[in-house]
Amino acid sequence: ELLRSLEVPSHDRYEFLFEAVRRGVGAAELCERTGIDPWFMAEMAALAEGENPEAGLVRTFKAVDTCAAEFEAATPYYYSGWERPGADGPRHEVRRGEKPSVAILGSGPNRIGQGIEFDYCCVHAAMTVRASGRDAVMINCNPETVSTDYDTSDRLYFEPLTLDDVLGVLEVERPEGVIVQFGGQTPLKLARGLADAGVPLLGTPVESIHRAEDRPSFGTLLGELGLRSPPYAAAGSAEEALAAADAVGYPLLVRPSYVLGGRAMEICYSRDALAGYLERTAGGGRPAGIIFLDRFLENAIEIDVDALCDGESAQVGAIMQHVEEAGVHSGDSACVIPAMSLGPEMLAEVEAATTKIALALGVIGLLNIQFAVYGDDELYVIEANPRASRTVPFVSKATGVALAKVACRLMLGERLADLDLGLDLPASYGHVSVKEAVLPFGRFPRADALLGPEMKSTGEVMGVATDYPAAFGKAQAAAGARLPAEGTVFISVTDGDKSSATQLATSLHDLGFRVLATGGTAQAIRRMGVPVERIPKISEGSPNVVDRIESGDVDLVINTPTGSGARTDGWEIRRAAVGRGIPCITTMSGASAAQRAIRARRAGDPEVISLQELHAEAADARAPRTQAQASRMGGARE
Template sequence: IMLNCNPETVSTDYDVCDRLIFDEVSLETVLDVCEHERPDGVVVSMGGQVPNNLALDLHRAGIRVLGTSPEDIDRAEDRNKFSRLLDELGIDQPRWMHMRDIADADTVVAQLGGFPVLVRPSYVLSGAAMSVAHEPNEFARILARAQDVSPEHPVVVSAFETHAREFEIDAVADRGEIVLWAISEHIEDAGVHSGDATLVLPPQTLYIATIRRARRIAAALAKALEITGPFNVQFLAKHNAVKVIECNLRASRSFPFVSKATGSNFAREAMRRMLGSAGPVRNDSLNLDHVAVKAPMFSFSRLVGADPMLGVEMMSTGEVGCFGDDLHEALLHALRATGFRFPKRGVLLSLGPVADKFWFAGEARVIANDLKLPIYATAGTAEMLAEIGIACTTVEKRRAPGPNAIELIETGAVDLVINIPREYDQFGRPDGVLIRRAAVEAGVPLVTDLQLARAVIEALRAKRPSDLRVLPWQGFAARGGSG
């Protein structure tokens, strides 16, 4: 029996279940269905955050929840309980504190080492009310919103790790033992919600030691939480130190992606384990003979005035997954599937802080020398480019007499915009919003993350449009592992 009220999901296709009940997923509805249908058990870990939130209440009402116990689901979902569990297990995490009173804000920030800080409510979907605060006024507003979203649980505030890599492990466990797993790497730095990040499988830049450490952490969490079924752990890596962000005891949105990429059906195996059925599995996600990339899709063009700037709260409305022989091919296939076009006329650069400007210097040379595209740059970026001998045209950020970024975008003089915010105002808003909105409204490809920008330029250098081969999924799946 399938209970779902979303007409856009595959699970509301009556061909995939014996009986479809098209109704809201709420405690009252589930109890009514259970009273009428008398099921042997209920699965809450395959429908996202909403059914997961019902696990404890269903258990208290006497309903059998299949898979991981509701008490252990609560230990993972409650930010305060989970952070304490990590401390008990000796697993590293960003420094954190929980708070119920906004009056404690200044003390909490000081003890965490100052701004920026990350505010994390419990039991939320897609990072709802989760935000990074860069200054006190913004922090107060975020705290108020987080407490409104999850009033029953204390808000966890943690130190925000800058310039850290983010990756995640999707896995299936059986009575606390991992039986199937895959690690995906984010191209973007930490700070972009996993649903908005560009995922790569197998990981291309993680150290072997980092992967091994993450695998051991996931195994320790699976054992401590006695997991049976699906789960997802998100990590930070910086200077080869690995820290845990969160653990979701449910099928994540990347479950279908890793299943396609590895050829192993994670959802099916998780369901088998929850039903008590065990069979042989293959774990060769690090030994694939291809690379898969999942890229997000956004609808900013339909949201008048919205800043297309990514953060820890999810913004994407869809995603695509593409394969290639290497990262460059898979990334360009995925970007093209989202509407990205190869630049042919010019590139606008506005590169944020000084360190970011010089970090992009090599890619700027690629744009000028290899791609042979004219570069237009805002004042600070143009000054850096001049210092290292790269020709560019200086433009104003706003409309003004002479060359300016807005008119270049509107007239089609540039067909790729790379805009990295440099600073935040007293309301926590990043600069450059006029440039970003102009790009969205003109349909010009826009990149707002430095790591993704570097990966895109390197891919454009390595591959021309004619180099991108189109093969069926079965062709890649048949290759299996290279070992």
């Protein structure tokens, strides 16, 4: 079985190959089964048998020959290799000037949960470092990013983002500081090891990063600050998790520690569901790390906040309201600036809580906090991340303030009090910005389009208009899910959503849509006096809902499963909709926003608005205040 597994290339092929060598399989047979050249096979066999190919060699940085040896290349691209040292030590080809440098750790390979949004922040950091008179040194191993372009940094090292490789670069560079906050979770995980090695880190202290990431430590901090958080527990084994779950209460949001993109995160509505989760992720035994269990606040309004802090004062960059309820990962949820359904009192409470957390953690740079408004306008803190978040590019474009550049200036020693950011203006100069996720389901026809706590999106788009419905409609169209102006809508929702679904069906019928629904949903809609055609579920024969979707008879699908239990019908419905390129909405809040957007579109196509025009208007509005401040201070400060 081991040898058969070697015949097909896979992500774990080399682990199988090393194991085969250790079991005594000959090189000739391995070459025959894999097609790998004998020279490479001999090298890998030596590694598998414990030989150290680096013995007697030193790490040496060489320049990438971007001119193919036609003439001497001057591009400052470097990679490491191992070779025998010269008489004076390693023979590096690094051309380092006299200016001090700052190293910026990139985000590595793009993947779900960690992508181009973080590269945006790294590029802005490099621009800011260079503008300060220092050399910007980028460490990243992804040639698809802008941070690895030839003119982004002064020196670029194509190196894996591991502690050993990064320390190798820093030994040559000797920078005055290293920035780990802009590349997402990958460089953040290196912070402790770098600090222990004596590397000066710019920005938020390592202890603060750990305190925010460690759920019990962060929970204690929130208690000291008088802020609410959902009940939680931490467990080191499956048995501990099952024992703690009853005290926390169901439904539970379960996740491993130090994850990005909600990987392996799941909502469990019962003890059996939790036991199943633990069996899948930890084999029923001890997980690789700590498991966190948080009470899930179902139907809460989720809020994202991006803020700046210099250790002494804090400034909210934007308060974003998620369109979907809590439970959909922030990377998959549409969100809107300004928050549409939060009153002045709640906005003030969010801002005050953000400031408390930022100062208590000692944040220097960026901070992202996720809140939930639950029940009778009670504010809960879900989590805080003392780093750049994936919403930073969206906030920066919506507000006209480049948050990553400002954060980098704070890391380099400037203070918020000396910067006039004008972040109190975006809610007042007349536009609404909506971020929508770009989902890859069209390329994965067997994947479920249901959104949940584990991130699935591979990109995002932005819609800007003078009102929320128009901005939401623009964002949907940009994401490739243009909402229909007329036609047929299919509605099938869980029992808890039937009241909202009847109102939605009424609105869509008034807009001229024909309404289709299955069993209980059709019955609830008919009670409201709305004409509806009841169609069979998949198990009830044909032509059923999937048949109608695949025949092109449906233009919009609204399907909201929730909780535990069988989702076979829902999965087939969503799969069919994605296969036909039909917009498929899986939350009632998203469906309500879509209905409003359709109504707005029927009134006429929204005008095209450029960000440059919006930001110019904001700058004009800010100018009188800036001049007044400058006159009071006896002169303007940059």
